[in-house]
């Protein structure tokens with residue numbers, strides 16, 4: 178009962194009492210936060226090590242001149258690798274291919290995926306079965322998908338398309354040689370449409386039915402309902418699809434390797450990186466610089482894509 | 497504006513045995529506010545949605561303004577609906593929500609803005625026109641939903657429990673505002689609620705539904721004073737009518753010491769049906785504590801200030817039964833007292849199977 182603690186002295190006014198409580202509360206909150214974070218720390222460290230460390234290494238290599246064949250000592254050369262890229266016609270071609278390939282594959286698969294999702298978003302017999310069938314392309318390994326399309330579909334000798342064209346009397350077309358970029362884009366769209374479809378379908382099924390009914394009662398046609406109600410509702414789902422699609426598709430490698438094996442019209446930056454490094458170039462400095470460019474471009478592109486999309490869907494007039 | 501008619505309208509949901517709405521016949525006159533009331537699952541929403549075109553009519557038909565709209569899609573029925581959860585368009589501003597229907601009709605923008613402003617003025621929504629629904633309170637959302645309906649100037653308003661998400665006080669206030677608005681606009685309105693007080697206070701006429709069947713359609717007063725059957729008698733009124741099965745002998749029913757001589761028409765009907773027992777109904781305000789009558793023990797006294805309800809436990813055959821008696825606000829009766837009570841008038845007599853036993857036909861009943 179002896180009054181040893183001055184901060185709880187009974188003569189302390191209400192103001193100091195409040196301050197003490199606030200201080201005490203802040204202290205408790207800090208402790209609370211650390212207690213909650215602590216168990217996450219190992220996972221966080223692990224994640225940083227395995228994701229960020231390689232990136233830091235790449236960053237370092239990109240600032241060096243490092244060729245393995247013929248073996249030369251690694252020397253620090255600053256940003257020369259990057260400035261060289263600007264003048265490199267092959268790199269510029271690859272960059273352009275990357276842009277066209279990613280943008281068109283994302284856009285087309287998004288449109289197709291939305292269309293199919295709209296068809297699937299109603300009750301019919303065998304719905305689950307059809308949905309599973311439609312998802313399979315996404316489950317096929319990229320290499321296998323590339324091979325199947327190259328040999329069974331596009332091929333001038335064994336391909337289905339040419340067989341059909343022959344039936345109606347049109348001569349063989351060597352698709353992969355004539356349209357290397359678009360052949361790859363078609364395969365990518367085939368693989369990615371199911372992914373987009375799943376995301377959009379989730380969005381459609383999360384749409385409250387009474388809002389759609391309200392629109393019907395308000396005299397909206399199906400078309401008006403889609404463009405004025407459903408599409409704005411799907412905005413976050415379309416954004417997600419664009420984001421994930423762009424991030425993955427900008428790194429496509431397998432399909433290019435299998436279908437065209439590269440070439441100025443169909444190698445994107447990752448493929449070019451491969452060619453310049455372990456694919457025969459052995460110039461790891463330059464290749465690292467290019468990968469850094471891809472990472473930055475991915476971020477920029479994804480952001481741009483989201484902006485454009487948001488802008489398109491924001492168009493709502495006030496009355 | 498228009499009258500509305502249900503003609504033997506039936507809705508059987510897929511995978512169910514009994515129709516949710518069963519051969520509904522109902523005439524709603526131009527400018528009327530008709531309330532559909534009934535317990536949960538009685539088919540109120542279904543009946544309303546059939547009129548909106550959101551549910552197909554499996555048999556019979558529905559008419560709006562004399563036009564058969566049974567097969568007409570919702571968008572061509574010229575109706576406006578207020579949903580229970582309001583169903584506002586989440587990505588649109590309040591103004592866009594309210595102007596949506598006009599936009600679909602191709603009304604030019606200036607005209608749309610003008611009409612939306614007008615409706616917003618009526619509903620005190622002007623400060624919120626640029627907000628999204630998620631940034632509004634429940635009451636404001638409810639008004640936006642109303643605004644969306646009145647901007648249309650439709651032939652019929654359909655409302656499905658539009659006040660059920662509001663707190664009690666706001667609900668009472670909005671109830672009167674809504675009834676007033678409807679009277680001013682003069683638009684035929686079908687209003688669904690499960691709350692019989694709401695039904696009685698708002699409806700020009702009230703239609704009572706149970707298990708998909710229409711029980712009675714009548715003005716609130718008539719519904720209260722002449723319920724067509726046992727169900728309506730028990731459903732309408734709060735606290736509920738006292739309903740108790742009593743034996744009949746020589747045209748006299750008896751409740752313990754209380755003799756209830758039956759009116760002539762009831763007596764005739766009882767004889768015609770050969771009933772030995774009937775259900776006697778009496779509202780709490782038509783019972784009176786006094787020296788006479790039958791006796792029982794007070795189980796509960798519900799004090800409401802201006803009045804009080806005394807629950808009296810009486811013997812009834814081998815069991816006991818609670819009878820509610822209304823008394824004035826300042827009562828000295830307390831729990832455990834033994835009291836006598838008698839009947840002051842307005843008795844109701846029903847066949848135990850449900851029918852009302854007086855001869856006078858109930859007008860308007862299906």
Ligand SMILES: Nc1ncnc2c1ncn2[C@@H]1O[C@H](COP(=O)(O)OP(=O)(O)OP(=O)(O)O)[C@@H](O)[C@H]1O
Pocket residue numbers: 509510512516534535536537538539540541542543690
């Ligand atoms: N889509 C449906 N499929 C099958 N049965 C349904 C469907 N909708 C409603 N029902 C059934 O039809 C009956 C009437 O439903 P309804 O929604 O009209 O009731 P309600 O009177 O509006 O009830 P509440 O007051 O609870 O809203 C219920 O038994 C319900 O289970």
Ligand SMILES: [Mg+2]
Pocket residue numbers: 540541542
């Ligand atoms: Mg309902």
